[in-house]
Amino acid sequence: MNEEADISIKPTDLRGILKYVPQFRNHIFVIALDGSIVADENFPNVITDIAVLRSLNIKIVLVHGIGYQLRWLSEERSVEVSDLYGSGTTDEKTLKLATEACAVVNHKMGEALTHASIRYATTNAVRASDVGILRGIDYGASGKVDKLDLDLFNTLLEKDITPLLTPIVFDRDGRSLRVNSDQLAAEVAVQLRASKLIYLTPFEGLIIDGNAVQNIPVEELRTLIESKKSSIDPRLLSKARFAIHALDEDVPRAHILDGRVFGGLLTEIFDKVGLGTMIHANEYQRIRPARKKDVQAIYNITRTGARTDALRPKTRQAIETAIGDFFVYEIDDSIIGCAAIKAFANSETMELGSVYVHNFYEGKGVGRKMVEYAIIEAKKRQAKKLIALSTQAYDFFTRSCGFAEGSLNDLPAIRQQDYVANGRHSRILIKQLS
Ligand SMILES: CC(C)(COP(=O)(O)OP(=O)(O)OC[C@H]1O[C@@H](n2cnc3c(N)ncnc32)[C@H](O)[C@@H]1OP(=O)(O)O)[C@@H](O)C(=O)NCCC(=O)NCCS
Missing domain, CATH: 3.40.630.30 (Gcn5-related N-acetyltransferase (GNAT))
Structure with a gap:
């Protein structure tokens, strides 16, 4: 069986899929891609999936990470970085490498989006502020989302232009700050009142006690993080936390998906018992x-x-x-x-x-x-x-x-x-x- 034939949306489900067309029309999905997914061989297929969503009039906001590329640059240049994922401290040399990694990823995204005929724009529609000093630790050039220019977002989305957000964000004075892309995506999803926050990762889903779970109510996930944090794969903890934040602020669903799987994004959206992990409000709802x-x-x-x-x-x-x-x-x-x-x-x-x-x-x-x-x-x-x-x-x-x-x-x-x-x-x- 070839890879294409293996995709789990069956032609017989077409009626079911078409049902979603009016349902999701003009809804906003915020899709965050880890840097490793942009580097993965499946990346062009992810962009094709995004083009399909766009063709169904779903408005997409893209966010990308740079952890993978930053690690690569740090090893290649033998520069020790203070933090890979934008959640710890960012010293000057890390910021410099992160800015370079950001340009590389942004460029690759731009190429792929253009190839798929998706109009996009990298903008300064997000403003950051620095994290500052927390419990005696100076976070240097690490930032957090401060404010969104909703007018700019809405103008782009109304004109069918996909905003592409990077984890290097400017503060009000134009200073570059490194923001964690999981946080960036969640904050944008909340403020744009998105219907979905989707994290594309190199994991099968949210791994709990070694296994990817298919869906989990947000309260269960919160309790797990509070009482048994060790059961969640530490590499997914930040996504789990920001997914909870998004749901608390009324984003109906967050998904943690494997971006390396062909057709995975569409499978998850159109076949809900599908591929990755869906974090949702309450089971019996x-x-x-x-x-x-x-x-x-x-x-x-x-x-x-x-x-x-x-x-x-x-x-x-x-x-x-x-x-x-x-x-x-x-x-x-x-x-x-x-x-x-x-x-x-x-x-x-x-x-x-x-x-x-x-x-x-x-x-x-x-x-x-x-x-x-x-x-x-x-x-x-x-x-x-x-x-x-x-x-x-x-x-x-x-x-x-x-x-x-x-x-x-x-x-x-x-x-x-x-x-x-x-x-x-x-x-x-x-x-x-x-
Ligand atoms: C029976 C039926 C309702 C089960 O629904 P389902 O969502 O597939 O079941 P679940 O996923 O909740 O399964 C729970 C458990 O029951 C088992 N199970 C499911 N269907 C079963 C069946 N027909 N016979 C025996 N065990 C069954 C599952 O393997 C699972 O076991 P596990 O917990 O050890 O893994 C569904 O298969 C169905 O609609 N069958 C056709 C209609 C029917 O027979 N209805 C019942 C008459 S009122």
């Missing part, structure tokens, strides 16, 4: 009660389940009538799973049914989260027992969701009659809630 306008989407996904006999076929009408029982799992406005909990008159038992996860998203923990949500909801409604009838997902309910084998007697009388009449011989599973 993705599950919500269904609304009338969801009927068609629920019908579409449950119909596939009915074809394999995993679910009982339901008409659109039946779904619409029972829409109040349904809840859906949504990823960026796209429904990828559903389930329903049904009450019975004069009974403390509720039934969990129509649990279905779009096959493209199976095995990512979505099903289990929906069952957890159903349990919370059933408890809120004072149910003492939750039942599920399953023909094909018996192990899912018992092993992964803590249900136990039940019998006909566990069903409310009216459900017993239906069970006997429909002849599906589903396994009866129960979960005690009190």
